[in-house]
Amino acid sequence: MDWKEIPSLASLRAFEALARHGSLSAAARELNVTHAAVSQHLRQLEADFAEPLALREGQGMALTEAGHELAAALGEGFAMIAEGVARMRARREQRPVVVALTPSFAESWLMPRMGGFWAAHPEVEVRLVPGIALSDLRRDGIDLAIRFGGGTWPGVEAEMLTANRFAVVAAPGYTKARSLEDLGKLTAHDWFFSTGASEQRLWGAVVGVDFQTVGAREMASNGMVVSAVRAGLGLSIQALALIEPDLQSGQLIALHEGDAAGLGYYIVTRPEPLSPGAQIFRRWLRRAAG
The missing domain is CATH 3.40.190.290 (D-Maltodextrin-Binding Protein; domain 2)
Structure with a gap:
């Protein structure tokens, strides 16, 4: 894996939280960062992919087609990470x-x-x-x-x-x-x-x-x-x-x-x-x- 080809994990985490909540403010609260920080992460990802990922819609944010595709991949990837971490913690707790x-x-x-x-x-x-x-x-x-x-x-x-x-x-x-x-x-x-x-x-x-x-x-x-x-x-x-x-x-x-x-x-x-x-x-x- 070439990590130089992947956007920062902080940006990907911020976008995944935004996709789940549909709100910059809610994503910021979950990650314990500012509203502006989540917005900045979104702009960085959009610049990296050269297309919009989410658009303001009323009080929230709506994902574009590209945004839905990225959100699905991130959701699956982070779920696999969470599962692996849980298994490791369980192993530590259960061993003698x-x-x-x-x-x-x-x-x-x-x-x-x-x-x-x-x-x-x-x-x-x-x-x-x-x-x-x-x-x-x-x-x-x-x-x-x-x-x-x-x-x-x-x-x-x-x-x-x-x-x-x-x-x-x-x-x-x-x-x-x-x-x-x-x-x-x-x-x-x-x-x-x-x-x-x-x-x-x-x-x-x-x-x-x-x-x-x-x-x-x-x-x-x-x-x-x-x-x-x-x-x-x-x-x-x-x-x-x-x-x-x-x-x-x-x-x-x-x-x-x-x-x-x-x-x-x-x-x-x-x-x-x-x-x-x-x-x-x-x-x-x-x-x-x-």
Whole structure:
């Protein structure tokens, strides 16, 4: 298609509206432009085609034979465009909401709560994509991500979901100590981390443990780490948001709780409108986080 051979779309839109309404003023109101602007578009088209397309008739405008022919073609063409746009919007609204997040957050925080979402919104399909690597939301087709950090990632919008308080945890039978002071020398204990959980190493500095020196046993997932600690094999540093159920049930005890300087879990989205399903899921996340 050679766009140089086609009059401006603004002129064609103005004429199509004029043809439907039979009035310059009504066409101008629909397009939110002035009466003079619609008249100017009409004159430009008539100059381009070298023949009149509409003539004044009383209070309105009557189409000439050429005007009727152009109006029919434009009506059909714009209807096809509208239909294609509607199909694309419906496709966006109906496709699953794709959510990227860390495996530990999925296992410990999100999945215990997802039953509530499914019960409240059975019409919204959510596809979870757990992973350690930082997703490119646009390239990977991600609607929404839940990331850990300070909320300053370029090219995206970040909203705090849950502030990042953390705890040093152990099984109740691991030690009689109920605080770090009671526990004694931190370097004398086995520590467990999940692969890629950089936040756990940051918290180590807060409680006075240099894990570059002490070392720790790494597990493939945070679920495995928590299982090892529940079994009484050692200590771990965990986000309170991820281990609340274990603390409430008594499977784990907190020997220390702390705050890590603005770090937390954030809802991350592209700087553009979310699909209806993604908006519903984001609102639910906010409520679930309290």
